[in-house]
Amino acid sequence: MVKVKVFATLIKLTGRKILEVPAGSVGELLEKLYSTYPGFEEELKRGFMILVNGRNIEHLQGLQTPLREEDIVSIFPPAGGG
């Protein structure tokens, strides 16, 4: 099981801030979240930030980034500030 932390508008869709989901890659994880939580895919349509153990998947292997049991995945819809 991968520990998934969701933030901002995603919390309302999942009803929880932390989820546990079995998945072998980030892409597989997203597919599972999309099919389990209505609106999740729509919320990420215009972009997202996905971190695996705090590292952005853009600097790993993108959606192909493999996931292991103890990994922590953080998912954000587009957000910023300053």
Place this chain on the structure above:
Amino acid sequence: MSIFILAISMYGNWGKFLRVNLSNGEVKVEEYNEELAKKWLGSRGLAIYFLLKEMDPTVDPLSPENKLIITPGPLSGTSAPTGGRYNVITKSPHTGFITMANSGGYFGAELKFAGYDGIIVEGKAEKPVYIYIKDENVEIRDASHLWGKLVSETEEAIRKEIGSKKLRIALIGPAGENLVKFAAVMNDGHRAAGRAGVGAVMGSKNLKAIAVEGSKTVPIADKQKFMLTIREKINKLRNDPVAGGGLPKYGTAVLVNIINENGLYPTRNFQTGVYEHAYEQSGEAMAAKYLIRNQPCYACPIGCGRVNKLPTIGVTEGPEYESTWALGANLGINDLASIIEANHLCDELGLDTISTGGTLATAMELYEKGFIKDEDLGEAPPFRWGNTEVLHYYITKLAKREGFGDKLAEGGYRLAESYGHPEYSMSVKKLELPAYDPRGAEGHGLGYATNNRGGCHIKNYMISPEILGYPYKMDPHDISDDKVKMLIIFQDLSALIDAAGLCLFTTFGLGADDYRDMLNAALGWDFSTEDYLKIGERIWNAERLFNLKAGLDPAKDDTLPKRFLEEPMPEGPNKGYVVRLKEMLPRYYALRGWTEDGKVPPEKAKELGIEEFV
């Protein structure tokens, strides 16, 4: 008739500054020509030009010889999105270098409605005064009865005295009066031109407030084109997922979780980059517990400002991301209500929240390490991490310079230095650092080291590419020339946006071409994007020249606290990293066209048309 032609010969800018000499009470309206505007655009640009032209950069910042320039830009007061910003530019008593503190709200736009591009305040009044401006009518009024009053009390008293609902007021609180090194200029209640002690400069001049009301419409060159352009840019912002989504929904504190999960949320005076209680003080938590509505600034389609309600203090505005962190995680404090109350108190006293929190964090680490002892504090609360008692007690004391507060009022660097350990001040050029540990974003670290006003994030917000992915994602630990070039673009673009009178948050949604479009339509110019960025570069270089003349020693001053250069991040995704500043800085100087030792050479100054200031 000729006066009428002159009056509309410039667009966006009025071509007029108000010069107020508080020593002799003289008030003058001074005109400048469009050629100057074409070189400097306005606001932050014109201000550095005036300062270099008129003032010796070595003056004591708290002496009557220092000048305080309060100036909106050419797009301030127009319908351009976020066109309500103004800058307060002066020599900082905190850093000894230039500072350009920026604020939103409604004051900047109102100053434009009165017919001015800015006010140059000179000298020092014999007793407390405030300036009242109603279009052409400018009065210097007695403010003895306002001295010592909180920000909200002062606003209320001036409103009552003048009896106008339209009035917009920029003012100082007790912190500015008492020359606290990091006092802010406040406006519209809770908006702050916060950084590097602009409020102390205003206080040193015995100037409590500037109250303004105006009846004019900012002239636009091509009204129809401008309206169409504006509509397009507003739509871009509304459709942007950040400017039209995350920011209005959760405010700037939406960043708390993002920065914490990325491992660069400074905790307990930057001892680590991961805070275990981050969620409890996030924008999400604030929206769920205390938020009652958003508070947009003038002409802003984003509306990131927060209006919160607490049982203890009632309705208040803020805190922003920076304030939430400075008065929270940086002190090991996780109680959001205490943070909101402390933010409210800083606003009422007229304090920069980042430096207030940074100074308290320094005190806490000095206490932890045994340098500040219990006997130094007497009955006052101990500087223990997480001790919420510290907030109200010491914030009030430092604003009044009472007891230990007098030491705190000098800022974290001078405090740590007085104990022989300046390395515990997380500051650059003595200005306390904001809410990003540079060991998790090295380009941002280079930005801190080279920022003209010291430890500031907003004038070179490399968090955008390095963490948020705007305009595209860059690896936070890439230190290639591409990263350095991006930093230079961000610095120059920020200078341009400040000079235009817009909010930097428009960069979530707008690019350099969009600013060109709005400026060309409003000003009637035919400038290219490169021409505008050149203005930004000119401003950045002119500010650098001011600093060099003020005594900046690049070898000593363009640096970071030792912690970021020598102590690897202890945990989280950035574990093991330091900032490789030594590898980046020489390339930054070279790509800027500066000398190896960080000076602006005559040929670079000539290229930018500022050789007269070398």
